[in-house]
Amino acid sequence: MAPVALYIADSLIKVLTGFAMGFVVRDYTARKGAVKTKGIKKTTAAAKALNPVPRPREELKMVLCVNESLKMGKGKIGAQCAHAAVGVLQGSQKTQGVALRQWEMCGQPKIALRINSEQEMDDLAERARAAGLPAYIVCDAGRTQIAAGSQTVLAVGPAAKSAVDAVTGHLKLL
Known part of the structure; x- marks a missing residue:
């Protein structure tokens, strides 16, 4: 393979790896503060106290x-x-x-x-x-x-x- 093709392939692998890691980190941070019970995500009492959820339709x-x-x-x-x-x-x-x-x-x-x-x-x-x-x-x-x-x-x-x-x-x- 030509050096340019190797450079492009290597760059593409790095970009895709970074993209995938972004999704992993985002998913991890989104789950922080929650406990999973029998497949249902429930917020802990401490997280509820610190994270008041506004009324559903209130701007x-x-x-x-x-x-x-x-x-x-x-x-x-x-x-x-x-x-x-x-x-x-x-x-x-x-x-x-x-x-x-x-x-x-x-x-x-x-x-x-x-x-x-x-x-x-x-x-x-x-x-x-x-x-x-x-x-x-x-x-x-x-x-x-x-x-x-x-x-x-x-x-x-x-x-x-x-x-x-x-x-x-x-x-x-x-």
Whole structure:
């Protein structure tokens, strides 16, 4: 066989192996936190406590509360919202797995809202966590427009729309 053909065959085998391993890892992580009993998958009591399943037909959403007192530019707001969304998702993968998958399959709705101060942001984050909702506050690194440590965006959710609205429903759209 020509060296090019061997290279192509070797590359194809590596790609297919990686693809298969991706399915194995995905299947393993999907089963984590569940116990299989007589062929029926049942969630453990501990997993249920950490993973509240929203009402079957209730829409899920995430809200991004932007600190208006910092007077950030549009690009900065976009970047900070992305940081907040990633941060809240990373923090809630283990505890909110079912809700995250439902949210992902339903278009990942996100709403950007205005918030007036860091104090208001802290209060809302506390209320969200007390209600069992995922919450994450972005503190800026201070490399561009604003001072280091400034609280830029609070992400709440993804969670049931009614639960998120109970905490953030009074805020205005950005």
